[in-house]
Amino acid sequence: MDFTAEQVERYSRHILLQDVGVEGQERINKGKVLVIGAGGLGSPVLLYLAAAGVGTIGIIDGDEVDLSNLQRQVIHSTPTIGMPKVLSAKETMNRLNPDVCVVTYHELFTVGNAFDIIKEYDFVIDGTDSFPVKFLINDACVMAKKPFSHGGILRFDGQTLTYLPGTACYRCVFHGPPPSNAVPTCSQAGVLGAIAGMLGTIQAAEALKFLTGTGELLTNRLLTFNAKTMNFRTVKLKHNANCPVCGEHPAIAELVEAEQAVCELKKKS
Amino acid sequence: MGRIKVNDEVQEVSLPMTLAELMTVNKVLQPDMLSIQLNGEFVEKESYAATTVKEGDEVDFLYFMGGGL
Ligand SMILES: [Zn+2]
Numbered sequence: 001m002d003f004t005a006e007q008v009e010r011y012s013r014h015i016l017l018q019d020v021g022v023e024g025q026e027r028i029n030k031g032k033v034l035v036i037g038a039g040g041l042g043s044p045v046l047l048y049l050a051a052a053g054v055g056t057i058g059i060i061d062g063d064e065v066d067l068s069n070l071q072r073q074v075i076h077s078t079p080t081i082g083m084p085k086v087l088s089a090k091e092t093m094n095r096l097n098p099d100v101c102v103v104t105y106h107e108l109f110t111v112g113n114a115f116d117i118i119k120e121y122d123f124v125i126d127g128t129d130s131f132p133v134k135f136l137i138n139d140a141c142v143m144a145k146k147p148f149s150h151g152g153i154l155r156f157d158g159q160t161l162t163y164l165p166g167t168a169c170y171r172c173v174f175h176g177p178p179p180s181n182a183v184p185t186c187s188q189a190g191v192l193g194a195i196a197g198m199l200g201t202i203q204a205a206e207a208l209k210f211l212t213g214t215g216e217l218l219t220n221r222l223l224t225f226n227a228k229t230m231n232f233r234t235v236k237l238k239h240n241a242n243c244p245v246c247g248e249h250p251a252i253a254e255l256v257e258a259e260q261a262v263c264e265l266k267k268k269s
Numbered sequence: 270m271g272r273i274k275v276n277d278e279v280q281e282v283s284l285p286m287t288l289a290e291l292m293t294v295n296k297v298l299q300p301d302m303l304s305i306q307l308n309g310e311f312v313e314k315e316s317y318a319a320t321t322v323k324e325g326d327e328v329d330f331l332y333f334m335g336g337g338l
Contacts, residue, residue, distance in 0.1 A: 131335050152334030159334050172311070178301045178333050222331060233277055235329050240311050 040196030041127035072193030
């Protein structure tokens, strides 16, 4: 890949980095990343991946931009209220960096489309707010041996882990979705908007580290933080032999349809 | 009394104590939203009441976090 003078300038702060350089930037420009959910986590992830010049960025999200999203979903804006999130995000990304090819899927991530979509990408980012979909992403990526980043936020807390084939997966930590009556989501429990940025930028950094082969990924570790205390903690994880999807005797041999949780606040609007 | 670590912080608790009791002491309101590692090994939910914590043990309470959108 030969960079134009404009590209050399655009990516100069990456190229200057010893661990990235021209070669690393080329890998970024050839990279393909899928972001599931163009919301609180997806917004910063998509912005930073587009700015970095990731060659192909897929976005899957079935929602439209809502006024209550704008407190944290910084890729959208007041004039794009009502527009499909995937298109609103694409517009912003195209303005930020025309080098990037943005592929949009205005639909939910389901058992039916999971494998077909993820097979087009090098790395997957979970930016959803539904437990069943988080487990579906995990299972599809484990079965397809696809590296991915898990992320979750709630109130003042965030957590993330990165999966590579053979390392601890999300189900190694949490066997299955909690009972739905026990589950507060952002729309029910609230979330400090900036937390989404804190966690999403960590996920974007993991994707860029993966593409460039730089540093140590958050594999076999769960990073958790609390913004009230600003304590960050990395919990060591071991691959769990009893894991229902990647353990020694996996009970889950095929994908199970995720029940899409309907948010209480959304129902009213 | 004995010293253990819960999420990297030292706690003084009366030992022996089961993981189920430790959850109560730590005011875990929703046990369903929790996964527990004892000295780096996951403990199955069914075993919380039967698993005891010893002096110097390290316990991680890992919470489900579902938000993202
Ligand atoms: Zn696993």
